[in-house]
Amino acid sequence: MKNHLLISGLSMLLLFLSKPSFSQEPDAKAVIQKAYDLMQGNSSRGEMTMTIYRPKWKRALSFKTWSKGTKYSLIYVTAPAKEKGQVFLKRDKEMWNWVPSIERMIKIPPSMMMQSWMGSDMTNDDLVKQSSIVDDYDQKIVGTETIEGYKCYKIELIPHEDAAVVWGKIISWVSVKEYFTLKNEYYDEDGYLVNKEALSKIKNLGDRVIPTYFEMIPVDKEGHKTTMEFTKMEFNVPIEDGFFSIQNMKRIR
Secondary structure (H helix, E strand, C coil), X not given: CHHHHHHHHHHHHHHHHHCCCCCCCCCHHXXXXXXXXXXXXXXXXXXXXXXXXXXXXXXXXXXXXXXXXXXXXXXXXXXCCXXXXXXXXXECCEEEEEECCCCEEXXXXXXXXXXXXXXXXXXXXXXXXXXXXXXXXXXXXXXXXXXXXEEXXXXXXXXXXXXXXXXXXXEEEEECCCCCEEEEEEECXXXXXXXXXXXXXXXXXXXXXXXXXXXXXXXXXXXXXXXXXXXXXXXCCCCCHHHCCHHHHCCCC
């Protein structure tokens, strides 16, 4: 009888140990990867509108975008007329800008990746995603919070020592079930908060449901902010690597 009880007890213990622990936190890198894949896909093609707000004025820009993985990105400015035709190309670790009004091709060095893009609160790095939040950072879940009704993982991203990135730390809030990125905070190398980013207007775009509206606010500049909204987006579209070439920058429309 005692042996029977012992065997039953061991069986129950093994059954319990074999079951997954639902309280165990998921892998933070996997969460960031899923959130990134949701917003990027293997490739994408879309149209966006950016509005720059300042205390005494605002202006809007429109552009078309193409991307493929983390290596390639191209942006074509369609409005306003003064900036129309400008093209920004990212190939691997290099970034280029074609300015048709002066027929000049400008290579943007890594030292300029933190500079403002087109006078906005976005940096050059923000627009072309030069750094990979998946590969260039160590990710760690530091808590959970609810944002706009979505339970989110709060994830801290610290760059690798040898990573060529512009931020000293990023805090990202990703919804537990949907993998929506709903909020980001960007810190400099000294640990000071520089920018806050909020994402909203969740809707079906292309073949998926994603946040379609971004708001970037610099914390130390009152009355300054930049918004960006997707108006069209297609994911996993066939794009040849050759599309992302310096020669094509002058031909793209």
